[in-house]
Amino acid sequence: MILNIAVLPGDGIGPEVTRQAVKILKAVGETYNHTFNFHEEIIGAVAIDKFGNPLPDKTIELCLKSDAVLFGAIGDPKYDNDPTAKVRPEQGLLKLRKSLGLYANIRPIKAYPTLLEKSPLKKDRIEGVDFIIFRELTGGIYFGEKILSDDGSYASDLCEYSEIEIERIAHLAFKTARKRKKKVTLVDKANVLETSRLWRKITTHIAKSYPDIQLDFLFIDNAAMQLILNPGQFDVILTENMFGDIISDEGSVIGGSIGLLASASIGDENALFEPIHGSYPQAKNKDIANPIASILSAAMLLEHFKLYEEAKAVTKAIERSLELNIVTPDLNVESKYGTKKVGNFIADYIANSDDINYNQENIDFGQSTII
Ligand SMILES: NC(=O)c1ccc[n+]([C@@H]2O[C@H](COP(=O)([O-])OP(=O)(O)OC[C@H]3O[C@@H](n4cnc5c(N)ncnc54)[C@H](O)[C@@H]3O)[C@@H](O)[C@H]2O)c1
Ligand SMILES: CC(C)[C@H](C(=O)O)[C@@H](O)C(=O)O
Numbered sequence: 001m002i003l004n005i006a007v008l009p010g011d012g013i014g015p016e017v018t019r020q021a022v023k024i025l026k027a028v029g030e031t032y033n034h035t036f037n038f039h040e041e042i043i044g045a046v047a048i049d050k051f052g053n054p055l056p057d058k059t060i061e062l063c064l065k066s067d068a069v070l071f072g073a074i075g076d077p078k079y080d081n082d083p084t085a086k087v088r089p090e091q092g093l094l095k096l097r098k099s100l101g102l103y104a105n106i107r108p109i110k111a112y113p114t115l116l117e118k119s120p121l122k123k124d125r126i127e128g129v130d131f132i133i134f135r136e137l138t139g140g141i142y143f144g145e146k147i148l149s150d151d152g153s154y155a156s157d158l159c160e161y162s163e164i165e166i167e168r169i170a171h172l173a174f175k176t177a178r179k180r181k182k183k184v185t186l187v188d189k190a191n192v193l194e195t196s197r198l199w200r201k202i203t204t205h206i207a208k209s210y211p212d213i214q215l216d217f218l219f220i221d222n223a224a225m226q227l228i229l230n231p232g233q234f235d236v237i238l239t240e241n242m243f244g245d246i247i248s249d250e251g252s253v254i255g256g257s258i259g260l261l262a263s264a265s266i267g268d269e270n271a272l273f274e275p276i277h278g279s280y281p282q283a284k285n286k287d288i289a290n291p292i293a294s295i296l297s298a299a300m301l302l303e304h305f306k307l308y309e310e311a312k313a314v315t316k317a318i319e320r321s322l323e324l325n326i327v328t329p330d331l332n333v334e335s336k337y338g339t340k341k342v343g344n345f346i347a348d349y350i351a352n353s354d355d356i357n358y359n360q361e362n363i364d365f366g367q368s369t370i371i
């Protein structure tokens with residue numbers, strides 16, 4: 001298969017982790033005989049620094065003509081610490097999602113058997129946990145009208161949703177539940193918000209077309225608690241933009257690190273693959289950021305193009321790295337492995353699989369042929 005992939009490393013740790021994901025895709029391409037072409041562009045704070053624009057036209061154009069986008073992270077403390085900044089890195093990402101029509105952000109969360117001890121949550125609560133959050137990505141309070149009064153004493157963010165915006169992602173969530181444990185949980189705040197009541201009404205109606213799927217409702221405040229108390233109850237969570245943002249970071253505690261959580265942002269015509277974490281500026285250029293979220297996002301890209309065997313090879317290599325404790329410091333404070341070494345191990349494992357009897361003593365990470 002030939003794929004043209006737009007690579008947007010972004011800010012902070014974005015370039016470091018994205019480089020590992022590209023390395024893994026190159027290993028997959030070489031091993032399984034695919035041609036993956038990579039074209040890089042800038043987005044976020046680096047793009048503001050260069051062009052005064054967090055999403056230059058060239059970047060959107062590249063994404064629109066590519067088969068898929070691999071995105072790293074954006075964000076920089078100089079903007080986070082300046083609430084009056086008129087141009088912000090995050091605007092670049094939001095505009096990109098909107099321009100590409102990426103309305104569904106799919107965030108799988110699972111407890112890896114080898115990492116059960118790493119989570120601060122009790123082992124018996126998280127064992128076997130495996131669910132997916134379907135987060136609406138191009139509507140809601142993120143995209144409603146924003147007002148700041150001239151004297152700076154009043155601000156407003158409008159939360160809006162229309163029927164079509166809810167329907168299209170709800171169908172995706174129900175179809176996915178059909179292939180899984182056949183349960184959808186709509187997370188909302190329908191006791192207070194009109195938009196949430198619209199979500200309930202439309203989702204209830206759509207559920208009639210999926211009689212084999214159980215539809216449950218949970219208020220967001222209760223859902224935040226249930227995720228910690230009993231995450232095993234979830235299969236597919238369907239929710240609006242901001243609630244999905246918040247509960248997915250919360251859910252990452254189950255896996256043991258946000259550095260493990262990948263996502264696919266899907267629209268009718270475009271697809272972008274991105275870790276759920278941000279630019280983690282404290283770790284920039286320190287070779288400590290976990291690249292697995294980014295690498296798993298690349299695996300989701302492969303699945304999107306129905307390259308299932310290839311995606312499986314990537315997840316198997318990741319699982320092997322976790323089993324062998326070849327992990328970054330977020331998963332093992334005493335780890336001697338950094339971002340690059342974890343990436344190298346996963347790339348080498350894809351290329352060589354079980355031919356090499358890996359153990360921590362005999363690994364020579366310097367030998368990775370794929371950089
Ligand atoms: N999709 C995105 O690009 C995205 C997502 C979230 C935040 N942001 C931006 O990132 C910047 C920093 O935000 P933040 O600190 O709230 O969130 P963050 O996700 O960057 O970091 C929060 C914490 O998560 C951990 N973490 C994150 N990524 C990790 C990784 N790969 N490996 C190991 N640990 C990791 C670290 O402990 C870190 O302190 C802000 O500018 C924010 O706007 C961007
Ligand atoms: C950076 C920010 C705009 C973004 C979001 O809120 O969608 C991030 O938190 C995410 O989860 O991708």
Ligand SMILES: [Mg+2]
Binds near residue numbers: 245246249276
């Ligand atoms: Mg977020």
